[in-house]
Amino acid sequence: MSNRFEKISRFKDSSFKIFGMFCTFFGLAMLAIFISSIFNEGISRISWDFITSYPSRNPAKAGILSALAGTLWIIVITALAAIPIGIGAAIYLEEFSKKSRLGKIIEINITNLAGVPSIIYGLLGLEIFGRMMGMGGSILAGSFTLALLILPIIIVATREAIKAVPSSLREASYALGASKWQTVKSTVIPSASSGIITGIIIAISRAIGGAAPLIVVGALAYVPFVPTSPTSEFTVLPIQIFNWVSRPQAAFLVNASAGIIILLGITFLLNAAAVYLRIKRSVKY
Amino acid sequence: MAACALLTILTTAGILYVLLFEAFQFFSEVSIVDFLTDTQWTPLFADKHFGILPLLTGTLLTSFIAIMVALPIGLTIALYLNEYTSPRFKNIIKPLLEILASVPTVVYGFFALTIVTPFLQTIFPSMSGFNSLSAGFVMGIMIIPYVSSLSDDAISAVPRYIREGSLALGATRFQTAFKVIIPSASSGIIVSAILAISRAIGETMIVAIAAGQQPKLTLDPFVPIETITTYIVQVSLGDVAHNSLEYRTIFAAGIALFVFTFLLNNASYYLNKKLEKKYV
Numbered sequence: 001m002s003n004r005f006e007k008i009s010r011f012k013d014s015s016f017k018i019f020g021m022f023c024t025f026f027g028l029a030m031l032a033i034f035i036s037s038i039f040n041e042g043i044s045r046i047s048w049d050f051i052t053s054y055p056s057r058n059p060a061k062a063g064i065l066s067a068l069a070g071t072l073w074i075i076v077i078t079a080l081a082a083i084p085i086g087i088g089a090a091i092y093l094e095e096f097s098k099k100s101r102l103g104k105i106i107e108i109n110i111t112n113l114a115g116v117p118s119i120i121y122g123l124l125g126l127e128i129f130g131r132m133m134g135m136g137g138s139i140l141a142g143s144f145t146l147a148l149l150i151l152p153i154i155i156v157a158t159r160e161a162i163k164a165v166p167s168s169l170r171e172a173s174y175a176l177g178a179s180k181w182q183t184v185k186s187t188v189i190p191s192a193s194s195g196i197i198t199g200i201i202i203a204i205s206r207a208i209g210g211a212a213p214l215i216v217v218g219a220l221a222y223v224p225f226v227p228t229s230p231t232s233e234f235t236v237l238p239i240q241i242f243n244w245v246s247r248p249q250a251a252f253l254v255n256a257s258a259g260i261i262i263l264l265g266i267t268f269l270l271n272a273a274a275v276y277l278r279i280k281r282s283v284k285y
Numbered sequence: 286m287a288a289c290a291l292l293t294i295l296t297t298a299g300i301l302y303v304l305l306f307e308a309f310q311f312f313s314e315v316s317i318v319d320f321l322t323d324t325q326w327t328p329l330f331a332d333k334h335f336g337i338l339p340l341l342t343g344t345l346l347t348s349f350i351a352i353m354v355a356l357p358i359g360l361t362i363a364l365y366l367n368e369y370t371s372p373r374f375k376n377i378i379k380p381l382l383e384i385l386a387s388v389p390t391v392v393y394g395f396f397a398l399t400i401v402t403p404f405l406q407t408i409f410p411s412m413s414g415f416n417s418l419s420a421g422f423v424m425g426i427m428i429i430p431y432v433s434s435l436s437d438d439a440i441s442a443v444p445r446y447i448r449e450g451s452l453a454l455g456a457t458r459f460q461t462a463f464k465v466i467i468p469s470a471s472s473g474i475i476v477s478a479i480l481a482i483s484r485a486i487g488e489t490m491i492v493a494i495a496a497g498q499q500p501k502l503t504l505d506p507f508v509p510i511e512t513i514t515t516y517i518v519q520v521s522l523g524d525v526a527h528n529s530l531e532y533r534t535i536f537a538a539g540i541a542l543f544v545f546t547f548l549l550n551n552a553s554y555y556l557n558k559k560l561e562k563k564y565v
């Protein structure tokens with residue numbers, strides 16, 4: 001092998017190393033540029049007034065009160081609907097139907113559902129919850145739609161967490177004479193809890209950012225009131241931001257930036273919590 | 286608990302029912318041949334045309350640009366983290382990369398419209414304020430972690446002895462990565478690409494904000510286009526009477542979207558199953 005050939009190979013090797021490092025940080029650098037420019041534009045707009053005002057035609061007076069309230073309503077009801085169903089389904093699949101044909105079918109089905117675009121869930125919610133069940137564009141219709149959307153995330157995460165519980169714990173419980181259900185309830189689920197919670201947090205953060213399905217279900221772009229019941233009409237933070245972005249006046253873009261700072265704040269806090277729990281869990285076993 | 290699990294089956298059944306039911310009524314008024322071959326999509330105008338092609342090319346164009354960004358970068362990241370760095374570094378970087386996927390898409394749309402497009406306009410002055418290039422580019426950044434983490438799974442699954450065999454023969458890490466690792470992990474890498482494409486095709490808010498609302502049969506990345514998802518959002522925001530033909534167009538568009546993503550997801554699922562068997 002000639003010396004020159006070896007040099008070229010080594011050069012390619014070290015160039016790729018540099019390129020790899022560049023790629024690894026490229027996306028994050030882009031995001032950092034984006035976020036810093038958003039902060040520049042929007043941070044001065046954030047004030048107590050911004051958080052406690054209704055949307056307005058006057059960009060300087062407009063706020064996100066109704067959007068924040070709507071987001072809160074949506075998240076609470078989505079979580080109430082999705083968490084028990086998701087955990088229940090995961091326990092069933094992991095503990096009671098592992099080898100059955102039905103279990104296999106449901107598993108393939110969940111993989112498929114996880115890949116369905118969120119806007120398709122919007123069409124489902126619009127027709128089934130909005131029209132057939134007569135909920136219209138209410139918080140309830142929106143929440144149920146998002147609950148179906150995040151269900152696969154919760155189910156998959158819960159199953160992973162249950163799988164990670166060491167069989168020694170399970171066997172110890174059986175050895176003490178516990179039944180299958182007692183073992184699941186008192187041993188498996190508590191041991192898997194941090195993994196389950198991580199999955200729930202990630203799912204909720206996905207729901208907070210979800211604008212497209214709610215627009216299709218019929219969330220409003222302009223809501224000058226705080227929703228008082230699950231049957232109220234509503235808007236959420238991402239839709240409020242979308243509405244401001246779509247307006248021609250530059251002053252609304254500043255509002256959008258300020259709204260984005262708050263939305264990103266909520267999302268990053270949730271994701272940081274999930275990462276923290278994941279690291280803590282990986283130390284555990 | 287079985288009921289909880291069955292709800293997921295009901296969801297799929299519900300999606301199929303809703304799309305098929307409304308689309309069936311749509312196709313009783315509009316011929317399916319027109320739908321698939323007409324080159325204009327103008328259901329909201331007086332002169333109505335119902336050709337899905339402009340929406341489909343818009344969708345595929347933005348997705349293609351996104352993949353051109355995400356696939357090389359994501360794959361390089363996966364190779365770099367596996368072949369060049371310590372597992373410790375990888376464990377720190379992976380959650381950081383996940384941040385990219387956790388940012389709400391409406392935020393990415395804002396980035397594309399207010400930062401990327403003005404920047405690209407300084408290079409290409411003829412570029413329109415709404416275009417598929419900046420929407421696709423930003424979408425590509427968003428799906429980098431999908432590609433990198435799925436490719437990473439495939440690359441980590443390549444047995445050690447294959448890698449060590451190559452290194453023992455005197456190959457550099459670069460040669461090992463491209464001549465040995467990529468071929469061995471190829472089906473997993475293809476799976477990651479397919480899932481990323483499927484993710485890009487269904488993406489809504491980025492394109493709704495930054496790519497425009499003009500259904501046009503074009504591959505020019507500098508002009509406004511409209512994707513299937515944007516059209517659904519546009520109609521949903523407007524005042525369209527239920528049970529009208531216009532209302533049904535969103536379900537017809539939706540079924541086109543669903544069929545595409547369904548085929549892609551299933552292709553990746555079966556490839557993945559095949560992959561799992563390979564080294565067992």
